[in-house]
Amino acid sequence: MATAVDYKIKVENVTKEYELFKTQTDKLKSFFALNRKPVPHFWSLMGISLEVKAGETLGLIGVNGSGKSTLSNIISGIIPQTSGIVDVRGDTSIIAIRSGLRGNLTGLENIRLKALMLGLTNEEIDNLMDDIVSFADIGDFLYQPVKSYSSGMKSRLGFSIAAHVNPDILIIDEALSVGDDTFYQKCVDKITEFKDEGKTIIFVSHSLKQVEKLCDRVAWIHYGTLKEIGQTAEVVQNYKDFVKWFKSLDKKEKHSFQRRMKENQKAFDIDAFQADVVKQREAAHPEEKNVPAKVKKAFYGSVISEKMSVGNQLLTWAAVVLLVLLCWVNISGHSLNQVVKDPSVLIHPTEQITPVGSYSKSK
Numbered sequence: 001m002a003t004a005v006d007y008k009i010k011v012e013n014v015t016k017e018y019e020l021f022k023t024q025t026d027k028l029k030s031f032f033a034l035n036r037k038p039v040p041h042f043w044s045l046m047g048i049s050l051e052v053k054a055g056e057t058l059g060l061i062g063v064n065g066s067g068k069s070t071l072s073n074i075i076s077g078i079i080p081q082t083s084g085i086v087d088v089r090g091d092t093s094i095i096a097i098r099s100g101l102r103g104n105l106t107g108l109e110n111i112r113l114k115a116l117m118l119g120l121t122n123e124e125i126d127n128l129m130d131d132i133v134s135f136a137d138i139g140d141f142l143y144q145p146v147k148s149y150s151s152g153m154k155s156r157l158g159f160s161i162a163a164h165v166n167p168d169i170l171i172i173d174e175a176l177s178v179g180d181d182t183f184y185q186k187c188v189d190k191i192t193e194f195k196d197e198g199k200t201i202i203f204v205s206h207s208l209k210q211v212e213k214l215c216d217r218v219a220w221i222h223y224g225t226l227k228e229i230g231q232t233a234e235v236v237q238n239y240k241d242f243v244k245w246f247k248s249l250d251k252k253e254k255h256s257f258q259r260r261m262k263e264n265q266k267a268f269d270i271d272a273f274q275a276d277v278v279k280q281r282e283a284a285h286p287e288e289k290n291v292p293a294k295v296k297k298a299f300y301g302s303v304i305s306e307k308m309s310v311g312n313q314l315l316t317w318a319a320v321v322l323l324v325l326l327c328w329v330n331i332s333g334h335s336l337n338q339v340v341k342d343p344s345v346l347i348h349p350t351e352q353i354t355p356v357g358s359y360s361k362s363k
């Protein structure tokens, strides 16, 4: 019998690995699994587990580079996790300064594109357009490509779109830090309205004041790990204590601390982590069978690989070979039928090929 879930978002043992390629060519080679050179790895998330309940506002805090945006982008489906379960029950709509808007499209085009991607019909978008435009309040910039916008304008537009498409879950990643005071207040009012409507919100911010004002609970992400999750006042206070401690260090000590943390993220061993999860689960549920297989499925069962599978690699190479062959047949001047009957004709091009710009006398 299926058990009812009491969460809106569940993240279990989620990791995110980045390969630090030096060039785009190295990246492309790796995609086709052609890279022989070892590439440095970096684990942006090293096994995060948390749940967000329906109607709850969860704050994500942590120092720069701790993994807040990586986690919120994984939850909103913008990037895939490397391992772990991400279960999101509802439509997410992310408001982030850094993602979601296409620079070459105008503000108006971005509104339509994002709304279409979120499943709205053109008629629904037409009905919402005036509200979105008036909330964003960016004047004639609406007709300019978004790449010409200031970060405040991008934030206005991004917030306005996401807030009007009526998502069930809202992920707000640093959206309020760049607007002016009037816009900030408008956003806070809108977020409060969402909270009153019972929407689930993830709020990523460096402003502890905003977090204290808006969040029911807070998760402190610390160099790829979940350091603490709990009541806002308590977690924020512990984080403030950490920041105070860090600030009390001299420059050399600060660098050394940050280096140690980053080294730790480079050295993370996913297999050892998986083995640990198995051990803990076996200890907690001694009667449970096939724990290693179940944990393996939970780690990789729902993950979309960013590398090509062997099957896809074979298919791609087969397609490339076929394409080259067809081009060769075309250039040779023989018909496909002739080549199939006698492939050796490929190395004897027909004499009927007419050079470009000349008139064929053989007609």
Ligand SMILES: Nc1ncnc2c1ncn2[C@@H]1O[C@H](COP(=O)(O)OP(=O)(O)OP(=O)(O)O)[C@@H](O)[C@H]1O
Pocket (backbone or CB within 6 Å): 018, 019, 020, 042, 044, 062, 063, 064, 065, 066, 067, 068, 069, 070, 071
């Ligand atoms: N595409 C990428 N390739 C390589 N490393 C990345 C990539 N994206 C993020 N990272 C690294 O992952 C880590 C986490 O980054 P993330 O942006 O999630 O942190 P953050 O907590 O949101 O930081 P901030 O508070 O500065 O916005 C950082 O060390 C960052 O350099």
